[in-house]
Amino acid sequence: MGRNDTPRVIAAFLDSGIGWFLARLVLTFVFWSAGLAHLFGFDQSVAELKTLGLEPAGFLNVVLVATLLIGSLLILLDRWLWLGCGILSGFLVVAIVIAHPFWTMQEPARTPHFRVAMEHITVIGGFMCLAIAGRLRELRR
Numbered sequence: 001m002g003r004n005d006t007p008r009v010i011a012a013f014l015d016s017g018i019g020w021f022l023a024r025l026v027l028t029f030v031f032w033s034a035g036l037a038h039l040f041g042f043d044q045s046v047a048e049l050k051t052l053g054l055e056p057a058g059f060l061n062v063v064l065v066a067t068l069l070i071g072s073l074l075i076l077l078d079r080w081l082w083l084g085c086g087i088l089s090g091f092l093v094v095a096i097v098i099a100h101p102f103w104t105m106q107e108p109a110r111t112p113h114f115r116v117a118m119e120h121i122t123v124i125g126g127f128m129c130l131a132i133a134g135r136l137r138e139l140r141r
Contacts, residue, residue, distance in 0.1 A: 020078075020137065027126055028072040031088055035068030052099060067091050081134040085127035092120040 006014070013019040038045040038061060045064070049057040067087060074084030100120070102113035 021076075023133075024075050024078070024081075024130065027123075027130060028075050028088070031068045031091075032072035032076070035065050035072065038068065039065045054098070075130070078134065082131045085131040085134075089124045089127045092124055096120050 004011075042061060045061045046057045049060050049064075054060050068091065071084045071087035071091065074080050074087070096117045100113040100117045102110050102117055105113060
């Protein structure tokens, strides 16, 4: 094992409850804020889903809102954290397939969709790390 060279103030923050909560809050920000936006802008969200060819758009918007908010809530409450990470990771995989199928596109559309897909995959890695960290915190208790 390597030596521990984390400065004490940083280590204290990383070990604290507030640090743990802030990490979860920041990682889920894009999901719970999007869930709220899709909820409060329901009609606009339904129209957006229709442009993607998704029907029944109203029902699918309800599923979308529930997915984003429930996954985020599980993570924020630190209850069944692994499940919240899995729900939001699954959402990202579906989003790649439905909204960013770069492999079916020609340039110039292909590259921006490829980049978004790669960002989604990176966030999935972040959720994997969060689930591991949550499990390690459980074991430490």
